[in-house]
Amino acid sequence: MNIGSAAEKSGLPPKTIRYYEEIGLLKADRAENGYRDYSMPDVHRLRFLKRSRSLGFSVEECRQLLSLYGDKERESADVKAIAQTKLAEIDRKIAELASLRDLLSHLVHNCHGDDRPDCPIIDGLAGSGTVQ
Amino acid sequence: MNIGSAAEKSGLPPKTIRYYEEIGLLKADRAENGYRDYSMPDVHRLRFLKRSRSLGFSVEECRQLLSLYGDKERESADVKAIAQTKLAEIDRKIAELASLRDLLSHLVHNCHGDDRPDCPIIDGLAGSGTVQ
DNA sequence: CTTGAGCTTCCAGCCACTGGAAGGACTATC
DNA sequence: GATAGTCCTTCCAGTGGCTGGAAGCTCAAG
Numbered sequence: 001m002n003i004g005s006a007a008e009k010s011g012l013p014p015k016t017i018r019y020y021e022e023i024g025l026l027k028a029d030r031a032e033n034g035y036r037d038y039s040m041p042d043v044h045r046l047r048f049l050k051r052s053r054s055l056g057f058s059v060e061e062c063r064q065l066l067s068l069y070g071d072k073e074r075e076s077a078d079v080k081a082i083a084q085t086k087l088a089e090i091d092r093k094i095a096e097l098a099s100l101r102d103l104l105s106h107l108v109h110n111c112h113g114d115d116r117p118d119c120p121i122i123d124g125l126a127g128s129g130t131v132q
Numbered sequence: 133m134n135i136g137s138a139a140e141k142s143g144l145p146p147k148t149i150r151y152y153e154e155i156g157l158l159k160a161d162r163a164e165n166g167y168r169d170y171s172m173p174d175v176h177r178l179r180f181l182k183r184s185r186s187l188g189f190s191v192e193e194c195r196q197l198l199s200l201y202g203d204k205e206r207e208s209a210d211v212k213a214i215a216q217t218k219l220a221e222i223d224r225k226i227a228e229l230a231s232l233r234d235l236l237s238h239l240v241h242n243c244h245g246d247d248r249p250d251c252p253i254i255d256g257l258a259g260s261g262t263v264q
Numbered sequence: 265c266t267t268g269a270g271c272t273t274c275c276a277g278c279c280a281c282t283g284g285a286a287g288g289a290c291t292a293t294c
Numbered sequence: 295g296a297t298a299g300t301c302c303t304t305c306c307a308g309t310g311g312c313t314g315g316a317a318g319c320t321c322a323a324g
């Protein structure tokens with residue numbers, strides 16, 4: 001399929017797809033007329049990319065995730081190690097989102113409207129998290 | 133406290149903190165010597181920013197979230213509407229992270245290593261998600 | 265065979281930082 | 295009090311990740 005259909009099916013703009021090809025994230029076949037030609041697995045990879053990018057993974061991290069996704073030798077120890085790292089990262093992100101959610105929900109439902117530092121729950125939520 | 137301590141306490145580099153001030157995300161007091169002067173509530177806001185940025189919210193979205201966080205008139209309907217929108221976004225992100233997690237975990241633990249499209253679970257996970 | 269949409273490449277610009285230079289301020293040691 | 299080293303300041307330039315626009319080729323419809 002052409003880049004337009006791939007864009008529609010994946011939710012990524014054509015510009016971005018071309019950019020991803022330019023930086024070597026996802027190379028496409030070419031039709032006789034020079035047009036890029038995408039398969040459904042390509043579309044899956046594009047969706048995968050869209051998702052992981054929107055969740056705060058850098059392009060380089062997405063490259064790792066994608067290689068994990070596409071790797072035919074997923075048995076190797078280093079690939080598994082990368083996957084473990086990424087899984088841990090994802091879990092951390094989920095936890096942070098959850099606490100962000102709690103914070104926001106608390107702000108909306110429970111807090112009186114005056115100045116900030118007198119609410120221990122908010123202090124806890126804003127103060128915790130990735131303090132490295 | 134100086135920008136260095138605020139950076140250390142928040143996990144954001146000084147450069148980024150100055151940049152956030154430049155674009156009006158978080159204005160700091162100034163000491164007599166011209167140094168920026170941060171309070172603990174400022175540090176909390178910085179942590180808040182660090183977190184929401186790393187979770188894929190744009191700076192403009194973070195500005196909204198932060199205004200929500202700092203808003204003294206949180207009772208107003210439009211502010212609550214923004215909060216609701218953001219809460220929904222956060223929930224969506226959490227769901228996407230969870231499915232990304234499942235996908236990755238599945239790739240690591242259950243799949244044989246040959247070519248992609250013959251695994252229905254992967255097809256499902258990579259194919260679902262935000263198809264708009 | 266023209267029109268219009270979609271594709272191509274290329275170049276420029278934007279957003280969100282990030283590095284580096286040049287210089288002033290603070291702290292510690294001599 | 296001079297010196298060294300670290301931290302702060304501003305400013306300017308560069309990078310990563312797109313995104314818009316121009317110029318031109320291709321294709322399907324009328």
